[in-house]
Amino acid sequence: MSVNLPAGAVGDVAAESVVDDVLLARIRSRAAVHDRENTFPHDDLHELREAGYLRMFAPLDRGGLGFGLERVAREQTRLATAAPATALALNMHLVWTGTAKVLLDRGDDSLAWVLDDAVAGEVFAFGNSEAGNDLVLFGSRTVATPQPDGGYHFTGTKIFTSLSPVWTRLGVFGRDDTDPEAPLLVHAFLERQPGVETLSDWDTLAMRASQSNTTILTEAVAPASRVFRRLPAGPSADPLIFGIFANFEVLVAAVYTGLSQRALELAVEAAHRRTSLKANGRPYAHDPDIRWRIASAGIQHDGIPPQIAALARAVDALENRGAAWFPALVGLKVRATESARVVVDHALRVSGGSAIASSSELGRLYRDVIAGLFHPSDDESAHSTVANALLGPVPE
Template sequence: MDSTSRALDRELLTRIAGRAAAHDRDGSFPSDDLEELRAAGYLAALVPEDRGGWGLSLEQLTVQQTRLAAAAPATALAVNMHLVWTAVAKTMHDRGDRALDFVLDEAAAGEVFAFGVSEPGNDLVLFGSTVEARTSPDGSVAFTGTKTPVSLSPVWTRLGTFGLDADGEDGPRIVWAFLERGAAGIEIVEDWDTLGQRATRSDTTRLHGAAARPERVVRRLPPGPNPDPLIFGVFVNFEILLAAVYAGIAHRAVELAAEAARRRTSLKLGGAPRSDDPDVRRRVATAALLDDALDPQIRSLARDVDERADHGPRWFAKASGLKVRVTEQAKAVVDQAVLVGGGSGYAAGSELSRLYRDVLAGAFNPSSADSALNTIATAVLGPPSP
């Protein structure tokens, strides 16, 4: 089947949407969603067809992730973390770096990759670490420290992570590697109890000397900003795919706002639908105006990754700026939709209420607005004077 015809089945999305409220209410991981997505081949959507995948481009995947997020935001965000690793592997492969080809092959075989990057208190994000990485003479690396949040906690089979080897032969190094779930020293703390995105089950993961095999140690990089293809792939793909999820939330919010406007009636208007009220029309139009801007900017930057555009040092500014714009605009869309929906949308079980809680998480996903603005200022103005 040609990759252009690969898409999530509408009936599958309907089933996933029908389960989202219960998973949100219970804070349960959507294992049923994941199994259906796995069976459809979606976990290998970016894997080339000759390696057993769908063969989608990053741009094509953003479209599918937006559709999935409109059905079930938490499911989309959880699956996103796996798809980011396959996107990193594809980005590196397309540029001649085969270090993560095993990610593509194992994703096609059904393995689930988690994104063990965030650490409490680490505002350097990719460029520093509070986790200790200790290298053994055989080349294996043992990690000790805490990673949180880590989505897909109940089901991941591979954990892509990093830590700081302060005593490396060539000086301090950030070591990137992949752990297998069965490795000794991995503790998953079931502590994910949040306002929104509850079904992602992004539980804390504590590493107690958990060792990655030598062949799964993929990079040893100096701390600090680095143009290495792995860092580029992680940063840019994470931001683009994250933006796609929040765009899906916005799309669904516009649909729900329009439905509410047509369904609700106005005594002031003699029983006419609220969709005839100029104030309601203005709110729906404002939401749609913001929503219409989301897909083009996501697809444009994703296409640049696919086509290997040369943005030089501006890549990080473009990716972080995209994430901040989309998440902030998506929240503004949901704000308008909630007001159009009226008081019933404030009920805990309402879909608009769930979207409102889910969209708030965008502010806490990296890059933060402050971080993005610093990155953009440096790209435009250069670094501040010493």
Template sequence: MTTLLSDDLLATIRGRAAIHDRENSFFADDLADLRAAGYLAALVPTSMGGAGLTLRELCHEQAALAGAAPATALAVNMHHVWTGVARFLHERDDDSLDWLLAEAAAGEVFGFGYSEAGNDLVLLGSRTEARPDGAGGYTFHGRKIFTSNSPGWTRLGVMGLDSTTDPEDPRIVHAFVARDAGGFQILDDWDTVGMRASQSCTTVLDGAPAPADRVMRRIAPGPSLDPYVLGIFTSFEILLASVYAGIADRALELAVAAVGRRTSMKTGKAYSQDPDIRWRIATAALAQDGIWPQIDQIAGGIDAREDRGAGWFRATSGLKVRATETARQVVDEAIRCSGGSSYFSRSELGRLYRDVLAGIFHPSDDESAHSQVAQSLLGPLED
């Protein structure tokens, strides 16, 4: 399996994570090191100047990065989602995002500007307006939340609703805007419980322009099997699962080390010899052991270009929910085993406890995943 993240690089990034968390600062130093290591082009084919990793290989890299610095991994994830979409299309003979692969190899950083407050339709609808500019492009007007990597992106993928070109046939417009083209404001509003270094600030789009050659799709609102939508959904869910699996891996590692160090005054033995502690460690491990085979199998299916159609939505949304919920369980068990010192904000386990909570807010949430599975088994709800 190809790797790009050396042990030395991961150790350096781990050494900064607590500082960025404490200062609520952006991981600019990590980003520079990752760019220098060629990590931003991990999924770019070697023929286009990248490292040529498979999606499965990148999942393991992202997990290792998350074990060192979860917020860094989460924010870089959004860049990898876009290179994942471009790779997904490229391998299916669609070259519409080949320019993105080339720009990623050249060092451009991509952000993901899709989330909107109160929009539970996610990819199926938008509160943002996409206004035609008369030359085949659009300007975008709306508010995007949880825009990870806000200080660092140079290209931002966005979507909005064009209801003016044909009011009887509105379209979801997927496009990219450039940082140096303006038309947006990034709010300084990221003061959260966890994932602080990601600086996932609110982005206000106020005429951000996307020229015609950066308008990727115009799709009817609602469910779609367009490869562009399928690429976004699968890349997002699978890579997100890998980040939270990495958090769980690290939490279990820290818990095992902690119970080996701590000694019971009651028995004089290490807590690793306490039957109740051993049960908790085993419970966490048993839960975590079930996640990596799922990530490998589902990511491997994308790499193998399996055609599951709408089945990919069920497979990947379920993976995301299982991975994030398992990670919460593993971190909770690790906290319970490791003692009160983990309650301090300076504790790495305490930070993981705060970071892992973010998993419940990413799409697909628990409700929408259950809806996906129910629809796949029972059909749509009747009117």
């Protein structure tokens, strides 16, 4: 049973999706196994690569599918209805290819090679997150040491490196303090090498199949050809920052909206399946309290897909919103992830005690949705961004 969404909504792409119903069913059938065994979904990646998933953002004339952010967000929402952790892991590849497209669309071909590599089958991962770094893209604890040939060595610890078992290109950044008065944030891509160590430390409550292990960098070498930005430390208006931020926030929102959609579907199924002795065997779908709860979940869910579509479409249309982009993007991420938590909670209450069984799909969604709390921008950072936009910054 599926939930009816408004025409053009994010989840309504079955007829035209890269992931057809048969493939989606296979991916769904494997999700519980990967969650239980804490393993990476290699079969999902293989089949999605064959379907063209890794090259969605690449233009047609470069061998890609020519999709914009709006279409890719729809695809990610659909995939997340089957396997949220698979979708979340692939988000990291799509953030880099989406950023390359944002730049290319705006006349900057500095990451065009990323799109070509994606078409060739390379897998890009996101190695920017660091424990205790609440500056996110505006500061780094990783040391970037310049080399005579224009390359850099990177030394530091990156956390939440999704796609750890399979990536072939790792985007990282670090701080170059060669000039203490003008420190730089250096962005580059690494390949697998002795200076890059992946720990086997991903044993978590949520999104287990993403295998977002810790990565230790020890003088990891990025050649000059793969160093693509050297920006002043602190906030930056460089289009790279916008590209990363826009793709990350929209695609995270899309994944959790797919999770929310699936939870709502499972709640509807449970309401029709469960019967009440008190009501002479009638299904709970006729019970007014259950109907209210499912309606509440539906109301919570159905406003998010159009917001994702509208914001993604604005990115594709090259809208120039300046600083107004950032409160809009963080607001979308927070609304989507918080809405998904509410929907899953309603769905769990409707489904009854069986939902807490270890084999329950809804129980897995209840765990997975918690991870939405921790993706940038978190609740505190997002509120600070929006407060600054509405009220101005607090004077120092």
